[in-house]
Amino acid sequence: MEELATIVASASPLVYAVVGETIAEKAGVINLSLDGSIMLSAMTGFSVSYLTGSVWLGLAGAIAVSAAIAALIAFASIELRLNQIAVGFVLTLLAADLSSFMGDSFVGEQAAHIEPMSIPLLSDIPFVGPVLFDHNLSVYGSYLAVAAAWYFLFKTRRGLELQGVGERPEAAFARGVPVNALRYLYTIVGGAFVGMAGAAFSLDVQLGWRENLTLNYGWIALAIVIFGGWHPVRAAVGCYLFGGLQLAALKLQPVLPDLSQILPILPFALMIFVLLLVYLDWFRRLGDTHPRLRRLLASDPPSGIGVAFRRE
């Protein structure tokens, strides 16, 4: 039970990142900069919190940084028709190096962080209470983000519009939907969630800043979005699965001392190969023979993903 609570808490930054990327990709824009964005946001969140003493200003700074990077990707894709992968990849490396350079003087310092806050009544529920409701605002926010994204995407008119922009931009445009304006909006909103992921690392889960604090989490988040079939709830499940793998690796360290140095790397590799597995054809075909399984299996990406939309 304690382990489950640990998984829920430690996976919360990934949940934010995965929700943000899902929203952007659903609207048709791939933000490949996640690994660097999260790192730069983590550094910004921590340094602002350190300099001002306010966690909230730190969070705002973290959100602003990743939202700005996302805006740049949207601009490069929509206005300049540059390849989203190319721009995102460059920004990944650039943001990571910026975080190392600018965060150098904050390494090892301590700053205000997100305070624990158990929810009265709910935290008293047996089993569920301690696992889900005895954390802090950052962790609760991660549940809210998943629920809100699910509701928005699948239960509201605006959400359907968003999906139309990502799936059939021409059709959406013909029906009077401002495709590119919405792509800007949702890419930036997605970036804001990525920024929250960074802040959740440096102000909550990992507390503090050091070089490469969040190395490779962004890549894992990108993989989990695919694993989750562009569905926020399934993606969140992927995050908890990854959290479970990490915890298992941690627990195995004393048991397998020879492997203790490589165990922390294994969840990253495993997660990617879980993704590969669900992506294989024979696995996808399971959905045709067993319709009840279909909801659990990987689905296709939004068909307009990665391609700039142009009127003529």
Added chain:
Amino acid sequence: MSTPPAGPRRSIDWRRYGVAAAPFLAAVLVAMVLLLLAGVSNPFDAFRRVWEGSLGSADKIPDTLITWAPLTLAAAGLIVTFAAGLWNIGIEGQIVVGAIAAAFVAREVPGPAVVLVPLTLIAGMIGGIVWGLFAGVLKVYGKVNEIFGGLGLDFVATGMATYLIIGPWKRPGQASTSGTALFRREAWMPTIADYSWLALLVAVAAVIGVYFLMRGTSFGMKLKAVGSNPRSAFLLGIPTGRYMLGAFAVCGALAGLAGTIQATGFHHKLVPSVSGGYGFLGILVVLLAAFRAAWIAPISLFFVALSVGAVQLSYPPLELDSAIGGVLQGILVLLVLLASGLQARRFHLRSKGVGTTLVDEGAGPVLVEE
């Protein structure tokens, strides 16, 4: 008789040079601002230190060139995978596995340098090819996006190197992630007056080889066809899958050579971070070169001068983080991409209906969508 003017190509288009220079100047400006923000009173002094720490002083040039070789090899390999329209993110892993294979030969095979050094190079190539083909098979037969397949293989390669270093290949007495014991002298890349001539030779040969592979061979031509439009290439009878595997194999071989040079020419042992990040940096080099093989050698030299020289900034009196070199590289590539997009957009607006690409000769992945 005077020759008639032969169109716009002959006359010097100063505006074009201006457009090329603007991102460079802007990147330098951003770097200066960052240095000022970091408390450096004279950014030009920092630039001078970078220069003197890389190409500007005789004793640093060999260090810079031994770094240039693996980066250039990685970039040369990436030219080939990019031509096939592939994002070979797995190149980091291909470098690492190449280094592991070379380290195996260096540790286990007896013999004089004349035998051992070529063997390490061959082993490194094989290691890189195997790892490249893994990503290729996942892509071609498993329909796994090469970005994520490659990333997973990167993690596995790093895990393997780390396992070997602290496990079976640990230094006598103590296991530490700082690396294996040094290889025997016979396995080191040979040097003349500190210059690792063989590493340089291998890198130069790779660049020339890739240049002619892409320009003058049917393999290169068909690869470009696969990259620019896989569907029509397939309909024209080109086995696209096999060509993609071929691209992964060539890139893996060159990445494996880069790993060999890193292990036997630079570290002289196997370390966990043996790739040095040159695979990912190579992607930036190729983007900046706009996928043209002829440009990767000079751009690589500029990049390693920044990376190696920036280390000087971490010493007193400045004591900055050496990541500033990477920041400058990233900003430069980003601005060049944005500038090319702006240029294409202006071109497009002027002559409506004609799309344009960053890529000469229509090769490689299209950076600017039509």
